[in-house]
Amino acid sequence: MATQAADFQTLSRRYTADKPFRAFIQKALGGYYNKRDENKANFQDWQGARDLAAETKYEAVNNLDTYLLEFEEKIVARGAKVFWAPNADAARDYILKVAKENNVRSIIKSKTMTSEEIHLNDALEKEGFGVFESDLGEYIVQLRKEAPFHLVFPAMHLTRGQISDLFQKELGSPATDEPEELTMIAREVMRRKYCEADMGISGTNFAVAETGMISITENEGNARLTTSLPKIHVALLGIEKILPKLEDLSLFLPMLATAGAGQTMTCYNTMYAGPRQPGEPDGPEQMHVVLLDNRRTELLADAEQRDALGCIRCGACLNVCPIFKNVGGYSYGTTYGGPIGSVITPHLRGLKDWKHLSAASSLCGACTEACPVKIDLHHHLLQNRRNGAQSSPNPFEKISFGGFSLMMGRPTLYRFAAGLGRIFQPLQGLVNGTILDPLRAWTGSRKFPTLSSTSFHDQWKKERGGRR
Amino acid sequence: MNGGRAIILGRIREALRNNPAPRPHTSHSQVDAAASQNGHAQRQWLPKVGATLPEQIALFAKISEGLKTEFHHVSTIAAAREVFAKLAAQGEWKKIASHAHHDTDALLEGTGISSIRTENGYVIDDLESCDVGVTGCEVLVAQTGGIMVSVESAGGRALSVLPPHHVVIARASQMVPDLTAAFEHVKKRYGKRFPSFMGFITGPSRTGDIERILVLGAHGPKRLTVLLVD
Numbered sequence: 028m029a030t031q032a033a034d035f036q037t038l039s040r041r042y043t044a045d046k047p048f049r050a051f052i053q054k055a056l057g058g059y060y061n062k063r064d065e066n067k068a069n070f071q072d073w074q075g076a077r078d079l080a081a082e083t084k085y086e087a088v089n090n091l092d093t094y095l096l097e098f099e100e101k102i103v104a105r106g107a108k109v110f111w112a113p114n115a116d117a118a119r120d121y122i123l124k125v126a127k128e129n130n131v132r133s134i135i136k137s138k139t140m141t142s143e144e145i146h147l148n149d150a151l152e153k154e155g156f157g158v159f160e161s162d163l164g165e166y167i168v169q170l171r172k173e174a175p176f177h178l179v180f181p182a183m184h185l186t187r188g189q190i191s192d193l194f195q196k197e198l199g200s201p202a203t204d205e206p207e208e209l210t211m212i213a214r215e216v217m218r219r220k221y222c223e224a225d226m227g228i229s230g231t232n233f234a235v236a237e238t239g240m241i242s243i244t245e246n247e248g249n250a251r252l253t254t255s256l257p258k259i260h261v262a263l264l265g266i267e268k269i270l271p272k273l274e275d276l277s278l279f280l281p282m283l284a285t286a287g288a289g290q291t292m293t294c295y296n297t298m299y300a301g302p303r304q305p306g307e308p309d310g311p312e313q314m315h316v317v318l319l320d321n322r323r324t325e326l327l328a329d330a331e332q333r334d335a336l337g338c339i340r341c342g343a344c345l346n347v348c349p350i351f352k353n354v355g356g357y358s359y360g361t362t363y364g365g366p367i368g369s370v371i372t373p374h375l376r377g378l379k380d381w382k383h384l385s386a387a388s389s390l391c392g393a394c395t396e397a398c399p400v401k402i403d404l405h406h407h408l409l410q411n412r413r414n415g416a417q418s419s420p421n422p423f424e425k426i427s428f429g430g431f432s433l434m435m436g437r438p439t440l441y442r443f444a445a446g447l448g449r450i451f452q453p454l455q456g457l458v459n460g461t462i463l464d465p466l467r468a469w470t471g472s473r474k475f476p477t478l479s480s481t482s483f484h485d486q487w488k489k490e491r492g493g494r495r
Numbered sequence: 496m497n498g499g500r501a502i503i504l505g506r507i508r509e510a511l512r513n514n515p516a517p518r519p520h521t522s523h524s525q526v527d528a529a530a531s532q533n534g535h536a537q538r539q540w541l542p543k544v545g546a547t548l549p550e551q552i553a554l555f556a557k558i559s560e561g562l563k564t565e566f567h568h569v570s571t572i573a574a575a576r577e578v579f580a581k582l583a584a585q586g587e588w589k590k591i592a593s594h595a596h597h598d599t600d601a602l603l604e605g606t607g608i609s610s611i612r613t614e615n616g617y618v619i620d621d622l623e624s625c626d627v628g629v630t631g632c633e634v635l636v637a638q639t640g641g642i643m644v645s646v647e648s649a650g651g652r653a654l655s656v657l658p659p660h661h662v663v664i665a666r667a668s669q670m671v672p673d674l675t676a677a678f679e680h681v682k683k684r685y686g687k688r689f690p691s692f693m694g695f696i697t698g699p700s701r702t703g704d705i706e707r708i709l710v711l712g713a714h715g716p717k718r719l720t721v722l723l724v725d
Contacts, residue, residue, distance in 0.1 A: 055707045092507045210705065221714075300689045
């Protein structure tokens with residue numbers, strides 16, 4: 028078994044066994060459901076908005092080359108530099124080069140999952156750069172040397188007590204169990220960092236081809252400060268984040284807010300068209316946009332699952348997923364967790380090592396229903412299962428299903444097997460759940476139902492005399 | 496200069512060649528082709544906004560309340576000055592930051608509090624030490640309770656986000672129904688020469704990163720005041 032799959036089993040077992048933790052996560056999500064539904068109800072028609080969002084993303088993703096070139100032309104004309112990074116190495120090397128060439132000393136970052144994907148902080152720190160995450164949740168997990176637990180809520184797995192302990196230990200701040208006081212401690216620390224930093228690194232939520240702008244969505248104001256005060260702004264941009272027109276944002280900004288955090292609009296939605304222009308009072312002297320492929324084109328080549336490139340990383344599918352709610356973000360072992368992560372990770376990092384994630388689903392379809400851009404998530408999970416079985420067939424599975432289909436196709440054989448089951452089930456009771464139990468995979472955590480002493484066929488014959 | 500460009504474009508074109516993706520299932524509703532072309536298709540699905548100015552102001556006020564934006568609708572600039580003076584006294588403001596703008600200038604006339612202006616550049620620590628940032632705006636968005644700002648209308652990038660209190664002054668004529676209208680406004684005003692920064696501010700800075708409990712003033716302003724003058 029691949030180590031990734033074994034890790035998933037170990038971690039998911041540990042997290043699902045932790046009942047207080049599960050209750051904590053579900054409580055945190057409870058408020059989200061209420062606010063999300065309230066905001067969805069304000070739409071004249073949420074389903075119509077989803078249709079239009081899906082259509083818009085379809086147009087963008089299926090003409091990706093055209094829109095990327097239009098975006099590049101427009102933003103370069105405004106004085107930004109665009110770097111096309113085929114993989115994570117190229118993106119990291121470029122950002123390191125920019126930092127070195129400009130004698131950067133201190134780097135401030137706003138939230139970007141793309142930088143998690145390319146392990147940017149590690150690379151920068153290894154070269155001696157101080158890197159500070161400014162988003163509160165990201166800052167907390169950075170201090171803990173952890174990855175984000177959730178795409179949108181990075182520190183949702185931590186209690187205020189844990190955060191207070193962390194701040195006492197790392198920042199020498201006084202103990203408190205007030206979220207407001209904890210937030211103000213981080214605010215004071217970060218204020219100094221913004222003013223000192225000479226490079227700001229951000230992600231990008233949308234890139235507008237028509238006007239050559241990047242759009243960043245956030246609540247805290249940290250991204251605005253990150254992109255206002257330092258003299259260099261580096262924006263990481265997955266190639267799929269493109270939108271054709273500026274007005275498309277008037278659909279996507281409220282949809283992202285509603286699906287992502289149950290808000291009407293996120294507090295700050297900001298469009299940047301290049302670095303500081305002549306006559307402007309502030310802003311960075313340099314703006315670098317790093318366009319990242321990193322195997323997104325593999326997903327693009329899979330026409331069946333191409334719609335997954337429409338993902339706006341709102342996290343709605345995580346929030347409704349019965350698996351995510353119970354195994355939590357860390358079990359996945361991926362940058363992108365939850366249903367969308369299970370769908371795209373096999374494309375981004377290889378089917379062989381990551382196909383097991385697609386099996387961790389009840390196929391209930393809650394994710395597909397929640398998705399604001401109508402990605403057919405649960406069917407893609409099925410397709411990944413199929414692709415996984417085709418590319419590396421499991422001989423034992425093949426024999427079992429061969430035997431099963433043989434039996435199910437022949438009534439005599441079926442009756443014979445069911446008869447054997449009735450004879451042997453009492454014996455199974457003696458070894459229930461132990462290593463000798465042939466049904467251990469099931470009985471290890473569940474009860475196997477007792478077979479009825481007479482079959483349905485026999486009962487029918489007896490009661491109705493075999494009449495139809 | 497950058498070989499990555501050719502590599503990525505090559506991969507994209509290879510991936511898309513003779514390989515069409517199934518269209519999204521949009522059985523629920525017909526997308527209006529005409530509306531789609533002029534960029535208005537979203538209007539029929541997004542939250543509804545009344546057609547008249549009083550309706551739009553009422554909606555803006557209602558959403559502001561939920562967002563904890565302090566909204567004051569006054570009839571004259573003199574009345575706006577009174578509100579501002581009260582805020583200044585309450586907050587014991589010692590230093591104000593603003594920018595060259597007819598409305599902010601009118602608002603700040605005769606306050607007697609020391610002030611800096613950002614339009615010709617500023618020292619970061621100087622701006623950081625101000626008690627309040629006073630700006631104009633592009634438009635107010637009734638649909639979302641948002642304030643659209645830009646370099647031009649809000650004195651650069653940092654003035655509206657670095658000081659702990661942001662005061663915005665706007666005229667009733669700056670109210671637009673929705674986000675689509677806000678984008679139309681900037682397209683009309685700037686043509687293709689957009690400022691390098693523009694955006695929507697929808698309430699004071701906030702976070703829910705600790706136990707999903709709302710805290711205002713995460714990194715940006717803790718308070719946001721909108722003064723709407725007829």
